[in-house]
Amino acid sequence: MSMTKIEKKIVGYSVKRENEEAKPAVEEELKIQHMHEDVNRPEMLVGATYKIKTPLSDHALYITINDIILNPGTEYEQRRPFEIFINSKNMDHFQWVVALTRVISAVFRKGGDVTFLVEELKAVFDPKGGYFKSGGKFMPSLVAEIGDAIETHLTTIGLLQPEELSDIQKQILQEKLDEYNQKKGKKTEAGEFPESAQLCMKCYTKAMILMDGCMTCLNCGNSKCG
Template identity: 65%
Template sequence: MSIKIDNKIVGYEVVRPDAEAPPAKSDDGGGQRQSAKIIRMTEQVARPEGMEALEGATYKIKTPLDDHAMYVTINDIILNPGTEHEQRRPFEIFINSKNMDHFQWIVALTRLMSAVFRKGGDVTFLAEELQAVFDPKGGYFKPGGKFMPSIIAEIGAVIENHLQKIGLMEKEELSEQQQLHLRQKRAEAEAAHFEATAHAPSGESPESNGDYPASATLCNKCNTKAVIIMDNCETCLSCGYSKCG
């Protein structure tokens, strides 16, 4: 059945059988506005009722830039306990240090991160974003040769390590064949290092950089000073990265 429309169309509305009747408009002439409905993208994560203590872990950060260490505590909650969907998630984070120079930004950072944890959803982006922060004054090397571009980046590394422990992030692990190859390369590098030490003049013996040779350079993939030249190819003894494939 066709219907002829003689007037100009200025609007339209789809009427559904199960649609609720629209609220009556106010006749007071004041143009009273309806309150908008708030739609949340994710559910708010709340502290379980009756639970005064949460399980967590504390990590120590000691940098060569400061005399005092920082202690990062991350507390978790368990969602859907006793079911197949049981999951452990971070709920709050605290950072404590004797150095009061960092107090202001530490309080702001921990409150923001705790709010993100309680908001729900995917929180793994925090670790990646924090590790991408660079200090304009320069970073530092941790024991073992791993480079940290800033203190914020090391806090991000701590969060990443914690998320890997509770199963929210997967840790990149080398295969058995790659581990065997690295062990062989490392043994060859140590043998070459001992040979260079034996033939070096007195007082000029090269020192190793943590767990890797002194001649090792920084790896662009894992930020560890563990890249050596083996078989005419740059190879990282930490993550296995090689320019030769």
């Protein structure tokens, strides 16, 4: 066994285990780029634009969310939201819209879990009252609909997982709708709910009907009977 003479003062030491592979793993981890506020904006970003048309205004809002691709071409490739812009011909909301886009963009660039923005924005209620979108979905405010657009985008790029009903649940709800229409002597088109349906406070869709003595949502399956 060879020996090495130590000629300098020992200032520290560590024990190396046999077949140790931790260091390469750490070095590999350090190469992975994560989203943080110091990430420089590339010359080109990919994104999507969502149109919002509400009964509150004659002009539509256009929400553009641009994404940055981290670790492109590797197994760690990830698409993250980087910035948001909101444009409209309606100048009534200009001041707070600019402020909102700057705050949301700052949260995007900060990194970490940004999905909390969806619930925060969708929980904003307009004191003057909300409105129904086509299809019967209720929006408590314009801010909530912006949150709904962000939710759609985060779901599209894989940061949020959609809450979908199973095929069996969809079949049961369809049977309840058919039974309800048969009793009332009315018909509804595919994707529509009875006009007399009430608002579901879980999915904010006007799709709750009384079936078997229990209020049940035909859209998300929420039931007051548990």
